[in-house]
Amino acid sequence: EAQVTQNPRYLITVTGKKLTVTCSQNMNHEYMSWYRQDPGLGLRQIYYSMNVEVTDKGDVPEGYKVSRKEKRNFPLILESPSPNQTSLYFCASRPRGGSTEAFFGQGTRLTVV
């Protein structure tokens, strides 16, 4: 089954403790991205990647890192999480090309205390 898989689905952590949220897709998509969703603010893009070893900042990249060493994986790294990073996070992927459809993971609910 074609899908985007995020892990973990739920995570509670403490301020300053490094964490990684994994994202994997099995559709051989070139493009992958991360979004965060907050009440009243909607979905905002954090980082995106056009292909392996190519990443770029989205609208809200502060406090986050990403890497794209393999085509299928695009982990989101929070080196020193803070409470304002408490949010619902989504990973997405799509094939290269402007007219292609985006597929989303099921989301990761992160709480930083």
Add this chain to the structure above:
Amino acid sequence: KQEVTQIPAALSVPEGENLVLNCSFTDSAIYNLQWFRQDPGKGLTSLLLIQSSQREQTSGRLNASLDKSSGRSTLYIAASQPGDSATYLCAVRGGSQGNLIFGKGTKLSVKP
């Protein structure tokens, strides 16, 4: 910078009613527009994808239209059911990198 607006922010209708959700965007230079459904605390389910060259797409009781020149899209839901209750998100693909820009959604409640 592209901005996407969805009106209304919330909508409550009785079961069986036909309804329209609206989405507007400021930059007409888009590749496509995608409508999603999101249940509370859950992921995004893609409902319909309209290419920039298309006027509408249909799937079951759903019909989405696109008027690129005026920067508008509508999602028409026929014969609404309580199971349609969810937040509906509109997103446009545009810009040099083809990133998705989302509206804030319309929260739909269908009362039995």
